[in-house]
Amino acid sequence: MAATLDGAAGCRKRKRAAPGLADLHDDMLERVLARLPPASYFRLRGVSRRWRAAAESRSFRAACARVTARDPWFLMLEDSDHQDQDQDERRPRPAAVFDSAERALARWRGAPVPLQPVAAASGLVLYRDPSTGGLTVVNPLTGASRALPPPARVAGALQAVAMYGSPYRVVLILGELPELSTVAYDSSTNAWSEQAALSRKPEVEGAPSRERVAEVGDGDGDDTVYFLSKSGDVVASTMQRSASRQYSSAVACGGCGGGDAVAYFLSRSGTVVACDLARRAFAELPRILPAYHEHSIDVVACGGAAYAVVLSEFLDAASLRVWEFAGGAWRQVAAMPPAMAHGFRGAKADVNCVGHGGRLMVCVSSSSAGAGGCFLCDVGTNRWEELPRRAAGDGDATTGFVSALSFEPRIEAAV
Structure with missing residues (x-):
């Protein structure tokens, strides 16, 4: 029993x-x-x-x-001036986000229309209204948003927008080279600073002298260089950027608080401009390639450093290389394998990049069928991979992504 x-x-x-x-x-x-x-x-x-x-x-x-780090999300947009084939009207194409944790491309959930994303930091995305210039901060995970107050008495054309730090700061870079100025917003005080002029740093080793800059154009006049391409077409060297990349910048921070933040952006003539936001100074870095050499360039920050990504052709071969400015000169730190880059030969492709941590994403767009795609590069190991393509409505794969920005998704990020 x-x-x-x-x-x-x-x-x-x-x-x-x-x-x-x-x-x-x-x-x-x-x-x-x-x-x-x-x-x-x-x-x-x-x-x-x-x-x-x-x-x-x-x-x-x-x-x-309390979760110290999240795998980044990369936000990608297509050109907003897409023409509908059946109707003579402009309509925005849907955005997408690449979740590097799940290694998948998903539809973007938090894109207020018709606002354009221009910057990101601390798990937040900054949007700009093209018609009014108003700025709105959004947490794309929670949907929380806040319209920033407009700065008072701002003069000069907008060159670039930078966002960094936690609590976050937003910096507008205004004017034309060599007369640049900034106005900054601090989320902890909910107020803008007074507009302040940027001084030109002492001559950077390897950079063009003031006299040389004046010869090729310093922003006060027409700094466009015209030349003949290999096919005999007249090409203008003035930068023509898509709407989602028009005011983009790459911010490299030396410390966690963002006190040593330096914003890098491309001038209209294609040179890289470095703005020390704390010291209110800027420097125009030397060109990697001559102005008359056909190439596409973008500037990106990842791992606390800034890089220039250049897509060019030479002797009927295309190359995509990553350069870092150190010791007064550019040095190559990574390069796409020739077998990958070969497909861009003769495609007149444009390159747009974003970075996060030690990885950078390169989106290559071209009007030529199949000559484009999105690639992820580990700068430290020079390892490249092509990301899956998203199917369009007609079943074809889309290749016109423009990589707008990247951020670390944070549910707790407060606007």
């Missing part, structure tokens, strides 16, 4: 359900959910009422803040 009872007790023990998430205390459940990839935030709220309540609680956001 005792043996029978013991056997029955053993059966009852074996039938007990193993502890699961439902048995966790709310605090522990929030810690577990905070470790999930940020893309799961859209799905976990539909699991149960308890999970939805956890995802919307302040303690859950505090748990997310």
